[in-house]
Amino acid sequence: MMNEVESDFTTRMRDETPGVREVIHLNAAGAGLPPRAxxxxxxxxxxxxxxxxxxxxxxxxxxxxxxxxxxxxxxxxxxxxxxxxxxxxxxxxxxxxxxxxxxxxxxxxxxxxxxxxxxxxxxxxxxxxxxxxxxxxxxxxxxxxxxxxxxxxxxxxxxxxxxxxxxxxxxxxxxxxxxxxxxxxxxxxxxxxxxxxxxxxxxxxxxxxxxxxxxxxxxxxxxxxxxxxxxxxxxxxxxxxxxxxxxxxxxxxxxxxxxxxxxxxxxxxxxxxxxxxxxxxxxxxxxxxxLGVTNIRQAIALRLRQIEAGLRAVPGVTVFEDVAAEPSFLTYAAAGTEPAQLKAQLAHAGIVTATVGLDYARMDFEARGLTSVNRVAPHAYTTEAEADRFLAVVADAVHLAGTST
Incomplete structure (x- = not known):
């Protein structure tokens, strides 16, 4: 029943958000798709x-x-x-x-x-x-x-x-x-x-x-x-x-x-x-x-659980957050693929994501030994099918990078 409720909520969000018909938008941490209102x-x-x-x-x-x-x-x-x-x-x-x-x-x-x-x-x-x-x-x-x-x-x-x-x-x-x-x-x-x-x-x-x-x-x-x-x-x-x-x-x-x-x-x-x-x-x-901030959070958390499980199933992908701790979004890195390159491949597939580099997180990244990461930030309007499409493109990109080295 919970999944049905959340699905109805996501459908309602999408009905009020025209941009979902244009792209798969997974960068709410940068700027969310505006509702029609x-x-x-x-x-x-x-x-x-x-x-x-x-x-x-x-x-x-x-x-x-x-x-x-x-x-x-x-x-x-x-x-x-x-x-x-x-x-x-x-x-x-x-x-x-x-x-x-x-x-x-x-x-x-x-x-x-x-x-x-x-x-x-x-x-x-x-x-x-x-x-x-x-x-x-x-x-x-x-x-x-x-x-x-x-x-x-x-x-x-x-x-x-x-x-x-x-x-x-x-x-x-x-x-x-x-x-x-x-x-x-x-x-x-x-x-x-x-x-x-x-x-x-x-x-x-x-x-x-x-x-x-x-x-x-x-x-x-x-x-x-x-x-x-x-x-x-x-x-x-x-x-x-x-x-x-x-x-x-x-x-x-x-x-x-x-x-x-x-x-x-x-x-x-x-x-x-x-x-x-x-x-x-x-x-x-x-x-x-x-809509209710709690409802929005529940829908986002559901999608993050799906995405985290999918990313961890891709060989060579590292996810930096623990979804059990209820993060706001996920950051990750794919072996053999630069974050900017992976972002571009996702964009080519009509999927909006982001990268974060030292210019925006210098102290934290230097302490963690990072220079750049990919970021995926679904909102409550993100569907299971959209998340699956994102995961498929990431898996293909990582596989292609592995076969070309």
Whole structure:
């Protein structure tokens, strides 16, 4: 009965997702196929702006724009004043990190699997201020952050603890809730990147214990590219300062030589943004909530189990995640075939996948002795037949590579 229910759910997802008729899409970790509701919302707003101009169209859409903030707050488990929108998760994360007054003696503890743009902004602080950037230890048995050892690293000099729920180079889920429960100084903010989790897992400020939680709209939520959101705890709203760049949406010019910045999360927003994209993000959140994040996760997990079993059955293929640990996606390598070459062969067969290299996961990959991996990330719209087709192409590619050497 469970398989029948999940099959009905996948069919429903596919009925609402026109792109499934064009390709076999296995790169939701990069950008999911948008549902019809998102595309229709975006196009309708663009057409309205063409008819009456962007500002008039914005005034007409104000209630719907307010509803997007309400929807985002519901998804991330906070109040509306704690939500900030921006062009992406990495930009919002960086704006918040760089807004923090930090002394040169500060320590920032960071996961070795942290997202590249987050690492870059931490390195900027290290180079500009001389702060200490230290990598959180890994449990050799699980490959995850060692919570007990991490606890011993936190002291009065620790100003930030930075961890992704799931990285982009490995689908394993980090113990973010346990890390968030660790004692830390009042000035130590917990930065959590939910990019590869939100939309397929119930991740909120409360469930993670985060002071800052970010995610983009384009991945598991299947919203427009160029839209992201950030939720800030009460503590972070107090401790974070002005953004590195000010904007009249987040700050007011109060006197010829004075200004005042908002106290809520909107201080990080900008006046210029895509109304169509923002409304599309709202449609994506509404769609995910209507379908049920738990239902989405169950369908994804079912497909990942099928794909993992199939990949492990191909001689010469190494899968880097344990499906029993409920990863968000799978990464793998095929002997005798470069990741980029295998990705191209899959693309030739109409199958969309991805590779991840050192440029996006340098610390993690160097520690694991990797330079690049293939990534397969089905969504709830992926069928058993599509997964079988993917596995057949991988098996053929590996066999061909073996016979040509």
């Amino acid at each position: 998102v595309t229709d919302t975006v196009l309708a707003q663009v057409k309205r702006e063409a008819a009456v101009g962007p500002h008039w169209a914005a005034a007409e859409a104000q209630e719907r724009l307010d509803a997007v903030r309400t929807a985002a707050a519901g998804l991330l488990g906070c109040e509306e004043y704690q939500i900030a929108f921006g062009p992406g998760a990495g930009r919002l994360w960086g704006m918040a990190m760089l807004s923090r007054p930090i002394p040169p003696s500060a320590r920032i503890l960071i996961a070795r699997s942290e997202w590249v743009s987050n690492v870059l902004n931490v390195l900027r602080l290290q180079q500009a201020l001389g702060v200490s950037v230290e990598v959180l230890p890994i449990d050799p048995d699980t490959g995850l952050i060692d919570v007990a050892r991490a606890a011993t690293m936190i002291d009065e000099r620790t100003f930030a603890l930075c961890v992704p729920v799931v990285s982009s180079g490995c689908g394993a889920v980090q113990p973010v809730q346990a890390l968030g429960a660790l004692p830390r100084p009042e000035h130590c903010l917990y930065f959590v990147d939910g990019t590869q989790a939100i939309g397929q897992r119930p991740v909120t400020l409360e469930t993670t214990g985060a002071d800052l939680l970010v995610c983009p709209g384009r991945k598991w939520l299947r919203g427009p590219k160029g839209e992201g959101m950030m939720a800030l705890s009460e503590r972070s709203l107090c401790l974070l300062g002005d953004p590195p760049l000010l904007d009249p949406t987040g700050s007011a010019w109060t006197q010829p030589a004075a200004y005042r910045t908002l106290e809520d999360a909107r201080r990080f927003e900008t006046y210029d943004y895509s109304l169509a994209g923002r409304l599309g993000l709202g449609a994506a959140i509404d769609t995910a909530q209507r």
